[in-house]
Amino acid sequence: MFRGANKITLDAKGRLAMPTRYRERIVERSNGRLIATVDRADRCLLIYPLPEWEEIEQKLRRLPTLNPVARRLQRLMIGHATDIDLDSSGRILVPPSLREYAGLAKTVMLVGQGSRFELWDEALWNESREQWLKVDESTDELPPELSSLYL
């Protein structure tokens, strides 16, 4: 599974060199085929190996079409999903439209999140992280899954 935060620079052509430690796993999992789409809440991109994405797309499709929240999710996630493959030197090309959505400039953060990656503009990632740290998580606000969590 994917974890850890990596600072990466996009080159002039918008290419992103996937860190070596992930490459092997991506190739064996999906033969280098990835799907990028937008996050529903934050200005960042989500990158899934193709098999994982297909499961998610299944679930999204089964949501009731008449429900506005579901509809919105489908439009955002399926609507922006783009195939991106690892090239022969382990790089991916982030499409301009998605790059623009997430405000990706020269330096970005590739963040492992289990079965997927998140891709953030570096400055936005740092700002957001500071926000998350500031929030005081008083125990009584926590959903039941969290309140009994021991780390």
Added chain:
Amino acid sequence: MFRGANKITLDAKGRLAMPTRYRERIVERSNGRLIATVDRADRCLLIYPLPEWEEIEQKLRRLPTLNPVARRLQRLMIGHATDIDLDSSGRILVPPSLREYAGLAKTVMLVGQGSRFELWDEALWNESREQWLKVDESTDELPPELSSLYL
């Protein structure tokens, strides 16, 4: 179990010599494989033997993705989790990004906390400890788990 506070100096490359008394236990527990990540509240790092970390990651990943509190936890903990191995002379290399996060300069404190270690910048550790001592914990505010605790 890991106990005790150790003052350690990082060398110029960010390497940290694990105190000898922990080495054997780390090697037999996880073959020298550790995971470092950030603490969700304090500016310090958490260091787990790989098996312990994997349990935690499991729990975190099962949390609902659409819940903002859960998402924040996942991003902080899984998002920063980095593999670090004991090298041939019992040292670990703390990645620059994590070093920066915790403000680790030359001298740091490695603090045993049961199944994991905490890694603090020495100055920050001392300040924080003073804070903890100052806080007056009036008994009637204590959650039930604590009010019956005998130390």
Added chain:
DNA sequence: TCGGCGGTGGGAAAAAGTGGGAACGAATGG
């Protein structure tokens, strides 16, 4: 005092990141 162990530092080899150029293919316009 000598030997060993733990801590420290540095250097060299290997690997990974980075950038640019060339070739190929598709699209557009004459």
Added chain:
DNA sequence: CCATTCGTTCCCACTTTTTCCCACCGCCGA
């Protein structure tokens, strides 16, 4: 239908980072 141009992809080479290994130093116990 052909030619030119733009975009994409593949490949090579350079630079930087990482990793591994070895040697030194200082302390402690014998």
